[in-house]
Amino acid sequence: MNEEVKVSIEGIPYQVSIAARDHRWLADEPAEVSGGDTGPTPGELLLSSLGSCTAITLTMYAARKKWPVEKIDVELRFDSDAKPDPKTTVIECLVHITGDLDETQRKRLMEIAHACPVHKVLTNPIIINTKAD
Structure with a gap:
């Protein structure tokens, strides 16, 4: 990137x-x-990055497979009630896929959702090098 x-x-x-x-x-x-x-707030921008990347990745994959996906909606929110500890962030991501897909195709698309580039960034260790100018 x-x-x-x-x-x-x-x-x-x-x-x-x-x-x-x-x-x-x-x-x-x-x-x-x-x-x-x-x-939007900075947190909303972060959620929008994950949601848009997920939707784009699923659309690209479905197009490549020639699967009949008509629409993809992604709803995201921070879930502070589900936090197992203070240092963990929980993001709820609900994906709605409209199209004539079988259960195997839907399952595969959910696997692909976890492989979008922003999802990978957010679920792997991140190092942020903040410096003063």
Whole structure:
């Protein structure tokens, strides 16, 4: 992965500008924590990365297999009630696949869902080298 994202905050409390390639969007915090609610929270962005990668990976796989997938919906949330300990994060990921698929095909697609690149990143050890400029 050679993706690069740049994030900047200036002037408006908690609102960040995000840039990747030629794309620009905002992240913010909800009003109840003094944000402006002008964009998704950082946690929502993380969940959206996993959900979109899962949906894209499943779509690509189904197309390659010529399986009749009509639609894929992915619902994600952090589940703090299921945390086995304070250092563990639990993400609930519910995948809805619409299409005339048999049980074997559906089972295989769920295996593939766990193989999307973002899922692999999030379930393997991560090293973050944070430095000051």
